[in-house]
Amino acid sequence: MTTADVGxxxxxxxxxxxxxxxxxxxxxxxEVFRQLKLHxxxxxxxxxxxxxxxxxxxxxxxxxxxxxxxxxxxNGYRDLxxxxxxxxEFESIKAVSETTRGETTVSYLQSP
Numbered sequence: 001m002t003t004a005d006v007g008x009x010x011x012x013x014x015x016x017x018x019x020x021x022x023x024x025x026x027x028x029x030x031e032v033f034r035q036l037k038l039h040x041x042x043x044x045x046x047x048x049x050x051x052x053x054x055x056x057x058x059x060x061x062x063x064x065x066x067x068x069x070x071x072x073x074x075n076g077y078r079d080l081x082x083x084x085x086x087x088x089e090f091e092s093i094k095a096v097s098e099t100t101r102g103e104t105t106v107s108y109l110q111s112p
Contacts, residue, residue: 002039004032007052016051025059033090040086046071047079056083060093 032041043061045052061083069077
């Protein structure tokens with residue numbers, strides 16, 4: 001196995017926009033790349049889920065595909081967006097964030 005499918009769901013709207021998703025995703029990516037040493041992380045979400053797409057991009061993911069009408073949900077077909085992050089991109093982001101403290105960059109928590 002070289003790829004992990006990642007993502008998260010915060011069901012309580014009162015928990016949104018407080019950094020919980022960002023912090024959790026950072027921990028998850030450390031597990032994927034630092035502990036499991038996988039090559040790639042993929043993030044799948046509905047095309048209309050702008051918050052999920054923004055979070056993935058904030059963490060360094062890039063859009064790789066859009067699958068039209070790929071899922072039937074809530075009485076209608078939905079497009080899916082697939083985003084990907086490679087280990088080398090994760091490591092580059094990590095290195096940049098460690099050398100440019102104080103700037104607006106992506107940073108990841110240190111593994112224990």
